[in-house]
Amino acid sequence: MLRLENVTKSFGTLNAVDHVNLDIPQGQMVGIIGSSGAGKSTLLRLINRLWEPCSGKIMFYEDEVSAYKGQDLLDWRSNCAMIFQQFNLVKRLSVLTNVLMGRLRKHGTISSMLMHFTKEERAMAIEALDRVDIVDQALKRCDQLSGGQQQRVAIARALMQDPLIILADEPIASLDPISAAHVMDTLRSINQKEGHTVVASIHHLSSARAYCERIIGMKDGRIVFDGTPSQLSTEVVRSIYHVEDAEVELEHDAENLAVACV
Amino acid sequence: MIQTKNINRDLITEMEILVPEAFHIPEKQRRYRFITISGIVILTVISLWKLQINPFTIFFGIGKFFQMVMMFFPPTHGGWISEFIYAMGETLAMAFLGTLFGFLFAVPLGFLAAKNIIPSTIIHIVLRRFFDVIRGINTLIWALMFVNVAGLGPFAGIMAIIITDTATLAKLFAESIENVDTSQIDGAKSTGAGPIQIIRYAFIPQVLPIMLSNVLYFFESNVRAASILGILGAGGIGMQLYDRIRIMNWPQVFFIIIMILITVAVIDTISKEIRKAIVANPEYRP
Ligand SMILES: Nc1ncnc2c1ncn2[C@@H]1O[C@H](COP(=O)(O)OP(=O)(O)O)[C@@H](O)[C@H]1O
Ligand SMILES: [Mg+2]
Numbered sequence: 021m022l023r024l025e026n027v028t029k030s031f032g033t034l035n036a037v038d039h040v041n042l043d044i045p046q047g048q049m050v051g052i053i054g055s056s057g058a059g060k061s062t063l064l065r066l067i068n069r070l071w072e073p074c075s076g077k078i079m080f081y082e083d084e085v086s087a088y089k090g091q092d093l094l095d096w097r098s099n100c101a102m103i104f105q106q107f108n109l110v111k112r113l114s115v116l117t118n119v120l121m122g123r124l125r126k127h128g129t130i131s132s133m134l135m136h137f138t139k140e141e142r143a144m145a146i147e148a149l150d151r152v153d154i155v156d157q158a159l160k161r162c163d164q165l166s167g168g169q170q171q172r173v174a175i176a177r178a179l180m181q182d183p184l185i186i187l188a189d190e191p192i193a194s195l196d197p198i199s200a201a202h203v204m205d206t207l208r209s210i211n212q213k214e215g216h217t218v219v220a221s222i223h224h225l226s227s228a229r230a231y232c233e234r235i236i237g238m239k240d241g242r243i244v245f246d247g248t249p250s251q252l253s254t255e256v257v258r259s260i261y262h263v264e265d266a267e268v269e270l271e272h273d274a275e276n277l278a279v280a281c282v
Numbered sequence: 283m284i285q286t287k288n289i290n291r292d293l294i295t296e297m298e299i300l301v302p303e304a305f306h307i308p309e310k311q312r313r314y315r316f317i318t319i320s321g322i323v324i325l326t327v328i329s330l331w332k333l334q335i336n337p338f339t340i341f342f343g344i345g346k347f348f349q350m351v352m353m354f355f356p357p358t359h360g361g362w363i364s365e366f367i368y369a370m371g372e373t374l375a376m377a378f379l380g381t382l383f384g385f386l387f388a389v390p391l392g393f394l395a396a397k398n399i400i401p402s403t404i405i406h407i408v409l410r411r412f413f414d415v416i417r418g419i420n421t422l423i424w425a426l427m428f429v430n431v432a433g434l435g436p437f438a439g440i441m442a443i444i445i446t447d448t449a450t451l452a453k454l455f456a457e458s459i460e461n462v463d464t465s466q467i468d469g470a471k472s473t474g475a476g477p478i479q480i481i482r483y484a485f486i487p488q489v490l491p492i493m494l495s496n497v498l499y500f501f502e503s504n505v506r507a508a509s510i511l512g513i514l515g516a517g518g519i520g521m522q523l524y525d526r527i528r529i530m531n532w533p534q535v536f537f538i539i540i541m542i543l544i545t546v547a548v549i550d551t552i553s554k555e556i557r558k559a560i561v562a563n564p565e566y567r568p
Contacts, residue, residue, distance in 0.1 A: 068472055070468060070471060070472060094474040094475070094476055095474060096474070097471070097472055097473065097474035098473060098474025099474075101472070101473070102469075102472035104465065104468070104469065104472075106465050107469075108465045108466060108468050108469030108472070109466070109469055110466050110469065110470065110483060110484050110487050110488075111463075111466065111487075111488075112487040112488065112491070112566070112567065112568055113483070113487050113567055113568075114567055117483075117567070121470060121473055121475065121483055122473050124470075124473055124474065124475040124476075124479045124483065125473060125474035125475065127479070129476070129478050129479070132475075132478075132479050132482065132483075133478070133479075133482055160564075161564050161565075161567065163564070164564055174469075177469075177473065181473055181474070
């Protein structure tokens with residue numbers, strides 16, 4: 021159970037995340053929607069502790085995640101894998117090395133400086149790459165891959181962390197519809213088979229609806245909607261995106277994606 | 283053709299009203315241009331006057347130059363070829379060791395002086411100023427000082443190269459470290475990697491190719507510098523060159539100059555190939 025209590029993050033006078041309270045039971049697949057600047061990325065970075073909250077608490081079961089320091093903090097990040105819109109892979113390293121980076125937390129300084137990974141870890145990495153269907157690209161350098169392939173490498177890296185939670189910040193916003201569907205299918209399958217909690221911010225309302233059991237709507241740093249996809253009415257969507265004719269465009273979008281998924 | 287011209291004229295008047303600045307060199311820019319050109323002209327005149335250079339000195343200078351060039355021919359080694367090759371080797375070794383140790387010292391210093399590694403402003407400013415002061419003193423001056431302290435020989439030359447290269451490379455490295463793509467750093471950080479691991483897995487792959495290509499360039503220019511350092515008594519080919527100049531043995535001077543030029547050209551070609559193999563090669567994994 022992940023719990024956010026009154027979490028706030030401000031940049032100057034702007035509250036990018038504004039007194040957010042949230043409970044996410046282990047194993048849920050959650051989509052965060054909201055227009056650009058609503059605070060989705062900030063919220064996910066706070067959960068992974070890439071950024072520090074200004075106030076409030078982040079709890080995981082009985083432990084106060086937001087108080088972690090040093091080794092505990094690194095352990096938390098490793099337990100809480102993150103996937104980014106721009107993939108955030110190390111471009112000049114091979115796909116395999118990038119995936120193996122998911123194990124760095126388990127390594128001492130010396131073994132990792134020598135890039136010495138065990139046979140078991142290499143086998144795990146290949147298995148993870150197979151899981152996301154790009155085992156044939158394992159030895160290529162990351163900058164040789166397409167966006168969709170890079171995002172799958174990022175998922176494989178997350179799998180290597182053997183995390184409790186996977187956070188995904190706009191994982192499909194830079195991808196074509198086919199790759200997007202593939203990535204979302206993989207995230208759903210990880211959620212269902214491994215039981216990892218998945219929290220993804222998703223720009224496309226239709227994908228959020230299609231893949232997530234629970235949808236959280238954010239606006240100006242606050243949570244303005246929290247419910248199931250079917251509870252997400254046009255009025256709510258309109259208020260989240262503050263655009264009058266939003267639903268027309270979004271419904272159209274949904275059809276496109278439904279076609280891509282089939 | 284003529285028809286389109288007519289249409290264009292209407293379009294021109296219309297667009298000129300819309301953005302008049304797009305059709306003329308702005309007043310401000312014209313003023314800067316005038317200031318720059320007249321500044322260069324004035325400086326040239328003052329310099330020529332200060333150095334008492336006039337058409338006569340230039341004329342005689344060129345005459346003497348040609349006289350000397352005639353004395354250079356034919357270039358010969360006069361039976362000293364093995365000494366020359368040995369001395370060239372000494373110069374190359376001086377440049378190599380100087381560059382290598384300069385690089386090895388510059389890497390950690392570069393990281394220490396990068397704001398995104400050590401956020402302390404004080405450390406940052408102190409280190410950067412320190413690099414600037416060292417760089418501000420020419421390699422030749424450092425060599426003269428080391429010749430006084432450590433005596434004649436290659437060691438003084440190597441030390442001079444190490445000192446200036448460390449400072450210059452550290453500054454360049456710090457800047458390229460500060461300009462890394464932060465998304466790759468975030469990616470590594472998000473896995474729970476520690477600070478040293480982040481440097482190894484996310485910084486090094488981004489900055490090492492830039493570092494290496496800088497170092498290759500520095501090696502090349504250090505071979506040239508090391509040839510000159512020989513003149514100050516640091517040994518190597520420069521020492522041979524200086525001896526020949528003193529006894530005015532111009533054919534041998536010319537021979538040595540050709541040797542230096544060929545060596546530098548060969549190194550230039552090789553380092554260009556290595557740089558290509560590093561920067562543009564998808565097989566390269568730093
Ligand atoms: N590093 C930062 N410095 C200053 N302001 C920021 C920074 N990151 C985000 N913001 C601001 O915080 C708000 C929320 O941003 P973000 O979380 O990226 O929104 P979203 O991901 O929903 O588009 C925006 O107004 C943005 O301008
Ligand atoms: Mg965002």
